[in-house]
């Protein structure tokens with residue numbers, strides 16, 4: 001489970017002394033998630049999420065993530081809002097690691113994605129992109145095309161332990177993506193990790209986004225490429241063009257596509273598949289045998305990458 005750092009009652013009490021959110025009633029580790037330690041914190045005033053930031057999150061990036069959530073929430077995007085301490089700061093330290101408290105968001109993740117979920121997601125994502133347009137901070141996407149060579153080197157020939165010949169395939173893929181990667185398309189703040197476990201629904205409608213810890217400035221269409229991979233494949237690996245069409249058309253109704261964006265989707269979807277394949281491969285090959293958290297299966301993303309490599313154009317996603 002995703003609690004890498006245990007907190008003692010004394011440490012928690014000392015941490016909360018810097019906040020004005022009442023007395024602790026309960027603080028329970030949350031099993032979901034793989035990146036950070038998360039706790040459901042109940043106090044006499046309300047319910048919150050306490051996060052201790054772990055391995056992949058660099059502390060210098062935290063002000064970007066926390067300020068972004070505040071910015072989006074202030075513009076009507078439903079997402080966690082960081083709670084300020086009595087010192088006015090949102091970022092504090094617990095057990096020697098950076099930590100923050102954010103508001104608890106109501107809603108549930110969908111377990112069986114249907115086209116109408118993709119439709120609601122598309123509209124909500126476009127509204128988030130528009131709401132982020134005047135966010136003043138900048139963070140490059142260090143897990144995009146310029147970051148992949150280092151990730152591939154870190155995985156190395158051990159990729160072949162997961163699928164024979166994979167390392168050579170990924171080297172070729174990287175070279176092709178480096179030369180085909182689109183430049184000059186509309187960009188702004190993107191979520192960059194909008195998987196079903198990071199989107200809450202109430203009924204059939206999106207009720208909020210969580211987990212902004214990969215958010216960055218990059219192509220808007222790249223966020224859609226992440227969603228095509230995370231939302232539009234069936235458990236048997238078949239691509240579902242109805243879901244893709246629902247996602248993309250709902251997005252375009254709120255933020256109309258600009259020239260080149262739709263055409264770039266196959267390359268962007270290959271890139272997004274490579275990104276999650278590389279981080280999953282790295283975690284798969286490097287997790288300690290006694291780790292709490294089971295690493296996610298990289299093979300799912302080998303299949304997705306090959307699928308997008310085989311498409312002839314955006315028509316495969318139900319759009320032209």
Ligand SMILES: Nc1ncnc2c1ncn2[C@@H]1O[C@H](COP(=O)(O)OP(=O)(O)OP(=O)(O)O)[C@@H](O)[C@H]1O
Pocket residue numbers: 002030032033034035036037038049080102103104105106197198210211212213
């Ligand atoms: N603001 C929030 N409101 C309600 N629940 C939350 C909130 N933030 C996190 N959670 C709960 O905690 C779980 C883990 O959170 P989160 O996805 O941010 O963790 P993570 O370790 O960064 O995971 P990953 O990057 O693997 O998605 C979520 O699935 C959700 O159940």
Ligand SMILES: N[C@@H](CCO)C(=O)O
Pocket residue numbers: 034035193195276279280296
């Ligand atoms: N969403 C990522 C993990 C956390 O970033 C994945 O499924 O590989």
